[in-house]
Amino acid sequence: MRRVPCVQCGAPFHAYEIDEHEDGCLDRKITCTLGCGVVLQLRAWRAHADGECVRRPLECALGCGARVPADTLDAHARDVCPLRLVQCPLECGTELQWANIAEVRDDVTTEQSAFIVLTCFLPLD
Numbered sequence: 001m002r003r004v005p006c007v008q009c010g011a012p013f014h015a016y017e018i019d020e021h022e023d024g025c026l027d028r029k030i031t032c033t034l035g036c037g038v039v040l041q042l043r044a045w046r047a048h049a050d051g052e053c054v055r056r057p058l059e060c061a062l063g064c065g066a067r068v069p070a071d072t073l074d075a076h077a078r079d080v081c082p083l084r085l086v087q088c089p090l091e092c093g094t095e096l097q098w099a100n101i102a103e104v105r106d107d108v109t110t111e112q113s114a115f116i117v118l119t120c121f122l123p124l125d
Contacts, residue, residue, distance in 0.1 A: 008022060008025045008027040027041055027042070032049070033049075034069075054070050055071060056070050060073070060077065061073070064082055081098070083097050086101065
């Protein structure tokens with residue numbers, strides 16, 4: 001039977017086996033499936049995805065449970081995470097978790113007002 005070399009790794013295969021081998025060949029070049037755009041060998045993808053890829057999902061360090069791409073983790077913690085610390089809207093100097101702050105507006109409920117007052121010790125006007 002005629003043997004054909006794999007275009008990726010060079011290993012010889014029977015002609016009827018080559019297509020199946022090349023689809024799963026560990027030397028085959030792929031583009032990272034996480035979206036970073038890196039082209040690498042299939043054999044290196046797991047190590048890349050688990051440790052190097054800037055788009056690998058990581059859990060929020062603040063504990064909100066979100067899994068975000070590694071390259072957006074800092075922005076998530078700084079700008080989006082409901083558990084990030086922000087200054088009290090009453091400007092008392094207390095830092096509170098974003099999720100626990102009611103916006104100080106005309107439509108703030110009594111319960112929300114009480115929370116802010118109990119947390120920062122400044123009365124609402």
